[in-house]
Amino acid sequence: MSLSEGMKHQFYLNVNQEERSVVISPSDILLSVLREQLGLTGSKPGCYNGDCGACTIDINGTPIKSCLMLAIEAIDKNITTIEGLKDTPIQKSFVEHFAFQCGYCTPGFIMNCNALIQKHPNASDEVIEEWLESNICRCTGYKEIEEAVKSVLHSNK
Structure with missing residues (x-):
């Protein structure tokens, strides 16, 4: 499915082994979607340019700085946040x-x-x-x- 510029669409993200519904636009960063839509506030906003690592999450077994990843890029990937490492x-x-x-x-x-x-x-x-x-x-x-x-x-x- 393609996204029209500026329009929001519903997608599902696999977060902490659970399928979660989100409504995103092409420019939404994953950090913001996790915090604002899913209430997963363990990943912290810091520098917003990948330098500090406060927003680090796990995508398919690799640590990723969620301020550098668009939410749309996380579709069909396994996302683990700090809340998933209980x-x-x-x-x-x-x-x-x-x-x-x-x-x-x-x-x-x-x-x-x-x-x-x-x-x-x-x-x-x-x-x-x-x-x-x-x-x-x-x-x-x-x-x-x-x-x-x-x-x-x-x-x-």
Whole structure:
């Protein structure tokens, strides 16, 4: 189905293993649709240009910054938001290792770290450091976040 410029159309998005109805126009970004239409506010708006990572979600197993993706591009893809990672080992590890301060960036970090653990179960320090570079935290150091990731990786061995 093609979208007429400026017109809104109803589509379905697969979000957190549930089919959800949305009404979108060609220019709607996925972050806004998730937050405003679906009430999934865990993904945070930050820079709106892909630099901070606060809006990171998972699309088909890959961390994506939802401020850079049009909602129309997410049709027929599996979307997981922080709300879909309830009680995962990485969330628990973030709490245990005090890997957060204000919490604004935390959902994006958890989404990114969860994907890291899935894609690189034997990640080296260098790989972990590289993956953490895609998100920004202004409140704390990255040491606690790195320790949270390593804790989950080592518990999987």
